[in-house]
Amino acid sequence: MELVGYYRSSAAYRVRIALNLKGLEAQHSFRHLRRGEQRAANYLRLNPQGLVPALLLENGHSLIQSLAIIEYLDETHPNPPLLPADPVTRARVRAFALAIACEIHAVQNLKVLARLKSMGHSQEEANRWAHDTIAEGLAACEALAESGPFCFGPAPSLADLCLVPQLYNARRFGVALEAMPRLLAAEAACLALPAFAEAAPERQPDAE
Amino acid sequence: MELVGYYRSSAAYRVRIALNLKGLEAQHSFRHLRRGEQRAANYLRLNPQGLVPALLLENGHSLIQSLAIIEYLDETHPNPPLLPADPVTRARVRAFALAIACEIHAVQNLKVLARLKSMGHSQEEANRWAHDTIAEGLAACEALAESGPFCFGPAPSLADLCLVPQLYNARRFGVALEAMPRLLAAEAACLALPAFAEAAPERQPDAE
Structure with a gap:
């Protein structure tokens, strides 16, 4: 497998x-x-x-959209699971992830900010x-998170995979996080795990 | 079950x-x-x-985020399936849905347009x-759609559930659709089905 990413992309x-x-x-x-390499013809294919x-x-297929990729990885490599077993709780975890992916990240990413500057x-x-956008969106997520230490209980889930990169972005843009104790506690639980720590932007080979 | 919606909400x-x-x-x-009823305290709960x-x-739980709700319905009522069985194709269908939900709809919804006007x-x-936003996003979706008549083959999927409302929105904003023959063909296949036709905004009791 090859992951095409960028160190500071939340989705990657x-x-x-x-x-x-x-x-x-x-x-x-x-x-x-920032150099626009994602718009090169060989990548648009x-x-x-x-x-x-x-x-x-390996089979030549390429998958896009981070949440679709993560669901694929979870379906093809079920352990450890990234979604709980119960359908209602699965829906709550997915809703939390989508609240970040759709209403926060998609509205504040580089492409949207570039459109604002073009205006x-x-x-x-x-x-x-x-x-x-981040402050308002994370305030809703604080209300959506459930019992800890992670966003939805004792193990990291798709919700935490979205939360940690979004909090990284929140700090870049100076968002005050003091009123979000549940999110901060989940982040701390995540960052204690090597799987999260080693995925951090500053630890990637293309970090500037 | 009770669905809380709004006739012209793509997500509903x-x-x-x-x-x-x-x-x-x-x-x-x-x-x-447009009257802000979604921000009333009893709804924010x-x-x-x-x-x-x-x-x-029925059990008192409330689910949010349309894609999470649809995945819940698909998991608890598997027939007819809204996702194909093969993991790679599932990932492609989900990616198409997310390309609409995140990069188009979330960036052009009423809330974002209100933020622009506040500026x-x-x-x-x-x-x-x-x-x-819609024109650029749908052009990518035209490239993502696969063999017809629906977006991904012989049966409607999560992709089509996102496409049809987004094309409705596209027309509201005067987006030219001639260069998107695959999307238009999938829409036509969908709208021939009562399940899609009866869900149209103008057929809802709150339509204006």
Whole structure:
């Protein structure tokens, strides 16, 4: 397998954690998002969205969209599970993950901030947009998280895989996190695990 | 079950289709998004995100996030399936759905357009943002769709449940769809089915 990512992409970071938790080896290659390498023709053939990550499988298939990739890894390598067994709890974990992936990350990613700047907004205004989107979205996630130490109980799940990269982004944009004790406790539980710690942006070969 | 929705919410529309395809009865209640009813305290207890839909189960649980709700319905009522059996194809269907839910709908929904207007943009500028986000996102989806008549083969899937509401939105914002023949063919196959036709916004009791 080869994971095409970028050290600071939240979505690639989620998949790195999943690979580590599952104990799966993958080659890592990188597309530098700020240089636009994700829009090169040879990458658009793998991912017409022009986004990272993409997971290239041994059989020649390429998978995109981090949550779809993680569900694939969970279905094909079930241990340790990244979703609980009970359908209602699975739905709650997925909802938490989607609350981050859709309503926070997709609204504050580099592409959206670039669109704001193309409309005449300053970098400061774009940063404020990201800050406000993250702060509002994480406040809802604080209410969605359940009993600890992780977001949904005693083991890390898809929810935690989304939370940790989003908190990394939150700090980049100066979001105050004091009012989110459940999220911070889940993050601390995660970062004590090598699978999370080794997936951190600053530990990737393309980190600047 | 009770589905809390809004006739013109893409996300609620997806869940209506899923319920219809599964032959499941649900009561329908409505939160008028333009009047802000989704931010009332008694609704925020059900969904701290202040978004529709929410699915209230007989056992007292409430589920949020349309894709999580649909996966729940598919797991608890497996026929007809909304995801294929093969893990790679499941991942492709989910990726298509997420490409719409995250990178299109979440970036052009009412909440984001309201944020743009709060920054001083006109309604026309907000509409242009929605138009461009939808046009760019659907162009990627056109490349992601596979053999027809539906987005991924002979039966409707989670991908189609996301596509049809997004094309409805695309027309609202005047997006040109001629260059998307695969998406239009999948939509036509869907709208020939009562499960899709009866879920249309204009057929809901709260339609204006």
